[in-house]
Amino acid sequence: xxxxxxxxxxxxxxxxxxxxxxNATNIQAIHSALVVxxxxxxxxxxxxxxxxxxxxxxxxxxxxxxSGRFRNxxxxxxxxSISDPTHISCVANDYGYEYVFSRYVEAIGxxxxxxxxxxxxxxxxxxxxxxxxSKNKGIKTVVLTGKTGGLLANIADIEIRAPHSDFxxxxxxxxxxxxxxxxxxxxxxxxxx
Numbered sequence: 560x561x562x563x564x565x566x567x568x569x570x571x572x573x574x575x576x577x578x579x580x581x582n583a584t585n586i587q588a589i590h591s592a593l594v595v596x597x598x599x600x601x602x603x604x605x606x607x608x609x610x611x612x613x614x615x616x617x618x619x620x621x622x623x624x625x626s627g628r629f630r631n632x633x634x635x636x637x638x639x640s641i642s643d644p645t646h647i648s649c650v651a652n653d654y655g656y657e658y659v660f661s662r663y664v665e666a667i668g669x670x671x672x673x674x675x676x677x678x679x680x681x682x683x684x685x686x687x688x689x690x691x692x693s694k695n696k697g698i699k700t701v702v703l704t705g706k707t708g709g710l711l712a713n714i715a716d717i718e719i720r721a722p723h724s725d726f727x728x729x730x731x732x733x734x735x736x737x738x739x740x741x742x743x744x745x746x747x748x749x750x751x752x
Contacts, residue, residue, distance in 0.1 A: 572729065573729065573732055576721070576722050576724060576729045576732065576733060577732070577733065577736065579722045580721060580722050580733050580736075585719065585720075588717060588718065588719045589719060589737055589740055589741065589744075590744075591717050592675075592701040592717045592719060592741060593740075593741055593744040593745065593748070595673055595699045595701065595716070595717070596673050596675075596701070596741060596745055597744075597745055597748045597749060599671055599672055599673045599699070600636055600637065600745065600749060601749070602671055603637075603671075604637065604669060604671040604672045604673070605637035605638060605639065605669075605672050605673075606621075606622070606625065606636075606637070606638040606639075606672065606673045606674075606675060607638075607639060607640075607641065607663070607664060607667070607668060607672060607673070607674050607675070607698075608621050608622050608638070608639070608640045608641070608674070608675040608676075608677070609640065609641040609642075609660040609663075609674070609675075609676055609677070609685075609686060609689055610676065610677030610678060610683070610686065611678070611683055611685065611686070613679075613727065613728075613731050614677035614678060614679060614683075614703075614731070614734070615640070615642055615677075617677055617703075617731065617734050617735060617738060618640040618641070618642065618675065618677055619640040619642050620735070620738065621638065621640065621675060621738045621741070621742065622638040622639050622640040623640075624738075624742045625637075625638035625742060625745065626638050626639070629739075629742045629743065629746055630743065630746060631746055633746060633749075633750075636745065636749075641659070641660050641663045641664075641689075646659070646662075646663060647659045650662045650663075656685060657684040657685045657688055658685065658688060659685050660676075660685045660686060660688065660689035660692075661685070661688035661689045661691065661692035662692075663689075664689050664692040664693050664696065664698065665692050665696070668692070668693060668696045668698050669696065669698070670696055670697030670698065671697065671698075672693075672696075672698045672699075673698065673699045673700070673701060674689060674690065674693040674698050674699070674700045674701070675701050675702075675703070676689055676690055676700065676701070676702045676703070676711065676715070677702070677703045677734060678702065678703070678704055678705075678709065678711055679704070679705040679706070679721070679727040679730040679731060679734075680704070680705065680706055680709050680727075681702070681704035681705065681706060681707065681708045681709020681710060681711040681712055681720075682709035682710050682711070683711075686702070686711060687710055687711060687714065690702065690711065690714050690715055691714070694714075699716050699717075700714075700715045700716045700717070701715065701716065701717045701718075701719070702715040702717070702718050702719070703719050703720075703721070703733075703734045703737060703738075704718055704719070704720045704721070704730075705720065705721040705722075705723070705724065705727065705729075705730030705733075705734075706723055706724075706730070707723070708720045719737055721733035721734060
């Protein structure tokens, strides 16, 4: 059984990572992402999100909070995650798993949309291909990464990177904080009812 000290260590590490992330550079990156997302929604466009594993769960959470609701009663907002298992299994079978997100962007993405790609390593091939497909369609790209930022750090319009950690869970904890800040910022800025 895990000791109380080991449990305490989880929370101490999480607090340290959050504290190191909370700086002007990261706040500016989140604000920049907020600006492009609000602009897309104001112009009648949508936000598409994607990621693998826990990052897919975060992508789904982001989309459902916008299309459903977060803190305030308001109109539904155009957001969706690439998480349909029939699409994913079809594309993975016919083209390869690395194309599961890019094929969806090619199918439903439009100029003026925003892609939110999530990868704790910054090197998820299918997220990289989704960013590439987005750029080909005039879609702005925001990525949430970790570690060194990986390949995504160099190709996305806006990168928001969690502090380096040996474990994905620390990056995911930062990612969910960023996601909630973005959703709250979108709601407050648009003030929809």
